[in-house]
Amino acid sequence: MILxxxxLISLDYNPSTDILEVGYPDLHDYLLPEIKHSINxxxxxxxxxxxxxxxxxxxKTVISVxxxxxxxxxxxxxxGLVTTRVQKVAxxxxxxxxxxQSAEGNIQHIKESQQLPFLLQNFTSKAVAIDWLQVLVD
Incomplete structure (x- = not known):
């Protein structure tokens, strides 16, 4: 169901799997305030x-910033995600x-500067990512 x-973004939630699918927005200078609003x-x-x-x-993300x-x-x-009860982000x-390259640098910075209470992993396959998300966290 579309929430x-x-x-910029689409939030598609499947209550039966408890997976929220989020299309990461394109990053352009003129969109940054609206992107922050969408993240809120x-x-x-x-x-x-x-x-x-x-x-x-x-x-499908394009970055021009x-x-x-x-x-x-x-x-x-x-x-923002740290303030939620999210357990896994694929x-x-x-x-x-x-x-x-930009994403890897950002992820490394986040892991070094914040204590993330959720698991974060990169995938090239949507099916593999969904399989990983559905495995319960201890």
């Missing part, structure tokens, strides 16, 4: 529906080498 959708909506929906598993789809702006958005998202990788 929210705008021109995402966090509110995760809390409201008590979502434990998120599939973050970066497979610098590494600092990209990192700010990633840190903002991670900081990230579908982009086929773009540049997007993946």
């Amino acid at each position: 929210f959708e705008n021109s 909506i995402l966090i509110d929906k995760v809390k409201h529906y008590d979502v434990k598993r998120i599939l973050l789809d970066s497979s 610098g590494s600092e702006e990209s990192r700010q958005i990633a840190v903002y998202l991670a900081a 990230r579908l990788q982009s086929p773009s080498y540049a997007v993946e």
Whole structure:
């Protein structure tokens, strides 16, 4: 069921698997304030529906901002998720080498600067990511 959708993100929740599928937005300078607003909506929906598993789809993401702006958005998202009861985040990788280099740097920064209370793993296959998300966390 679609919980929210705008021109930047779509939040598609499956209550039977407790997986929220999120299309990671394109990152352009002029969209950054709206992206933060959309992340706030995402966090509110995760809390409201008590979502434990998120599939973050970066497979179509386009980045035209610098590494600092990209990192700010990633840190903002991670900081929001820390305030929820999310247990697992599976990230579908982009086929773009540049997007993946940026994402890897951001993930490393987040893991070093924040204590993440959830598991975070990258995948190239949506099916494998969903299988991983469905394995219960001890």
